[in-house]
Amino acid sequence: MSVPEADDVRRVTVIGAGTMGHGIAQVSAVAGLETTIVDVEEEVLENAVEKIEGSLGQMGVEDTDAVLDRIETTTDRRAGLADADVMIEAVPENLDLKEEVFSDADDVMPEEAVLATNTSTLPITEIAEATDRPESVVGMHFSNPVQLMPIVEVIRGEETSDRIFEFAERFAERLEKTPVLVEKDVPGFVLNRINYAFWSEALRRVDEGEQEPKAIDASVRRLGFPMGPFEILDFSGLDMFLLAAREMRDHGVSVNVPDVLEELVDAGKHGMKTGEGFYEYPEPGEYSRVSIPRERRFEFNPLYMMASATNEAAWLIDNDVTTREDIDTAMQIGMNWPRGLLEFADEYGIDRIVETLEELHERTGWDQYEPHPMLERMVEDGRLGLKAGEGFYDHEFESETFDTITYERRDFAAIITLNRPSKLNAMDETSWLGLRAALEHAAEDDDVRATIIRGAGNTFSAGDDIAEMQGWETADEGSTYFDEVALPTIETLRAHPKPTIALVDGIATGAGCEMVLLCDLGVAADGSRFGQPEATIGAIPPAWLTYGITTASKKEIMELAMTGDLLSASEAADIGLVNYAVDDGQAEDVARELARSTTAAAPQSIETIKDTWVGMENELFDAWLAYAVSELTALIQTEEGRHGLAAFLEDDTPRWER
Ligand code: NAD
Secondary structure, three states, X not given: OOOOOHHHOXXXXXXXXXXXXXXXXXXXXXOOOEEEEEOOOHHHHHHHHHXXXXXXXXXXXXXXXXXXXXXXXXXXXXHHHOOOOEEEEOOXXXXXXXXXXXXXXXXXOOOOOEEEEOOOOOOHHHHHOOOOOHHHEEEEEEOOOOOXXXXXEEEEOOOOOHHHHHHHHHHHHHOXXXXXXXXXXXXXXXXXXXXXXXXXXXXXXXXXXXOOHHHHHHHHHOOOOOOOHHHHHHHHOHHXXXXXXXXXXXXXXXXXXXXXXXXXXXXXXXXXXXXXXXXXXXXXXXXXXOOOOHHHOOOOXXXXXXXXXXXXXXXXXXXXXXOHHHHHHHHHHHHOOOOOHXXXXXXXXXXXXXXHHHHHHHXXXXXXXXXXXXXXXXXXXXXXXXXXXXXXXXXXXXXXXXOOEEEEEEXXXXXXXXXXXHHOOOEOXXXXXXXXXXXXXXXXXXXXXXXXXXXXXXXXXXXEOHHHHHOOOOXXXXXXXXXXXXXXXXXXXXXXXXXXXXXXXXXXXXXXXXXXXXXXXEEEEOOOEEEOHHHHHOOOOHHHHHHHHHOOOHHHHHHHHHHOOXXXXXXXXXXXXOOEEEOOOOHHHHHHHHXXXXXXXXXXXXXXXXXXXXXXXXXXXXXXXXXXXXXXHHHHHOHHHHHHHHHHHOOOOOOXXX
């Protein structure tokens, strides 16, 4: 049998002129192919041609008449198929009906013809059994609306020949679509399986009353998705999704259909098309963008949805159904994701994906959450994603140590970690010098677009190393330390030419809190604490008293400086010390998202923004910073200072506390 080359195809027959059929016929005629549309009634066919005409106009297709001239219609299926090179079947999702169509096609179509089905849920292999040429049958799963959606899943049935499978791939390209190759006839193919896995965790949260759709939609949108899961479900029809989920379940896929979905569909709330689903719409069929409150975007951690979808992706890859690249193409092109699923998985870290799956499995007992062995192997092999330079993909990665400071470049971000956890990451001379070297290293690397500063263990930094300070015997020693060690590092941090982001998970006190203040942006995990308790041990916080003015009010500055009280993460966000306080283990993710957001700005613009800010601060505060630092070095040498530092180190209460 000789299969035509995709470029040699002349005549295509589309069976079914409904939602999908008329769209497929349109892209076929636009691609220059003689196109016949078959349906059971003339009226449906007339309607379909009218819709095509309207759509061509809307899309600004030139020479509409020539496109329409290439379209013929008929209610005589066998006649319509008789001399076609390719059939694309798009009749309702009913196996008997599809078998009838394929049996006719088998009877009348030329020997070398290609028989494709647009089924969403039925096995290609079963449909092919209706013919005596199952090797010529292939799945071509278009997405709705066909005219606009640039993706086609090309599915190999058990008997589909290589030539036909390759033909379908090329033919999809000829129709100006991007093919995603599905090498095995698995229920749900690739898109529906991953969509189900991605959305199911969102649905479960709502089903169990843990979350509201708006909070989840806001959280997913924050990653750059044009719509959240509930918006998409409403848009594409809850009934369709329920059908697809049930079909997958009935074909042996581990699928949990949430009650909330059944209830909405039973109540006739199918989404936008009925005027109500998870949200309400002005009229049935009239779409209006749902107002999703941006301020709720940190209420849910999208990692849970990503972990579930990644588990499904691992199954698909491990079973040779498709490739990581095709999965990522499918999600980016087919679902408008800002990046591919497996790119996200690498960003979150495969270890965290596995831990999250374990947590979900423990919580629900659902099989779908049992971590796939492929992911566990990746963790064992250290292929953890961005943080290891290798995960599903290879990434730019560099790791360096500057004494107590570790430096990593993960793709476009430098991650600087204050790494003295046994001393609560207290900043001794070595640490200040290491931090300066790490910052300079990041500054010199043009590929670094943002720098994140964090602490190891459950601390950001408890500030200067008091034991080291206590060792100074003269004020001169203190002056030298500030002039040559701490202050030049502070200057390097302030003048760093890239956005600096403080990622706080734990204690940030004293110089630790001042470093957060001096970063451009900040994120704090719930449970973090911020404070400037220097005066409680007879010292003062020089940067807080000066640069702090650009962030906090006098009352806030004085309260922290004079009481030694600690602020919670949300209080720190309220006074502007960090941008966001987030829970659910998301601080690291939000810091990374912030880093990525800053890459929207041109590097030179960032530098100028920072120069302006630093210049302004210098003008305002230089003299007073110098004054405060020299007073600090003197204070430490006084009787009060010596007593305070000693009391701190001995865990004792200084005598002035009442
Ligand atoms: P539809 O109901 O809108 O259209 C089906 C058309 O087939 C109707 O016009 C009907 O009159 C016609 N028809 C029925 N019996 C026929 C026959 N014996 N011969 C010729 N025509 C016949 O359905 P649809 O949404 O276009 O779906 C068609 C196929 O595409 C289904 O397999 C579906 O699973 C699949 N699909 C649908 C979507 C979607 O979003 N709607 C997306 C991808 C794939």
